[in-house]
Amino acid sequence: MGDMKGRRVRKRTSNWEAEVKLWGPGxxxxxxxxSQGTESPxxxxxxxxxxxxxxxxxxxxxxxxxxxxxPGTDGMGVEELADYLRVHWPSIKxxxxxxxxxxxxxKRVAIPxxxxxxxxxxxxxxxxMDRFIQQAILQVLQPRWDASFSEQSYGFxxxxxxx
Numbered sequence: 001m002g003d004m005k006g007r008r009v010r011k012r013t014s015n016w017e018a019e020v021k022l023w024g025p026g027x028x029x030x031x032x033x034x035s036q037g038t039e040s041p042x043x044x045x046x047x048x049x050x051x052x053x054x055x056x057x058x059x060x061x062x063x064x065x066x067x068x069x070x071p072g073t074d075g076m077g078v079e080e081l082a083d084y085l086r087v088h089w090p091s092i093k094x095x096x097x098x099x100x101x102x103x104x105x106x107k108r109v110a111i112p113x114x115x116x117x118x119x120x121x122x123x124x125x126x127x128x129m130d131r132f133i134q135q136a137i138l139q140v141l142q143p144r145w146d147a148s149f150s151e152q153s154y155g156f157x158x159x160x161x162x163x
Contacts (some may be wrong), residue, residue: 058134072127
């Protein structure tokens, strides 16, 4: 607390802004407080547009089909997804671009742990539509994030381990 001597600190809890004012002998001016600017998007404003591009969506659909998987809470299987998208994609895309897409609840299933007799773990199964959207997002974000990882970041796939 010794470094705070001669200072008065006020914290405004409504917007997380702190103000520090110098006082006492030798204090001549208030210290500047950083202005709150608008945050810039991490990868630019066209990120969701890139996610919704036709080529990206085709690759996402192909990947979701290849992964197969069980239906989520809506009961839709991967084989039904293409027909569903033909009818509903324009409204889903509009929701995504507006930031209003509501993901569906995740189905919870208890499965046995491999090699652990009697123990189970909870598995979450998202709806096929949500898996499709997640895959489309992954395909756009992953190359941008992976490019920023160092080769020394062993935990992030920068190194191949052969056994």
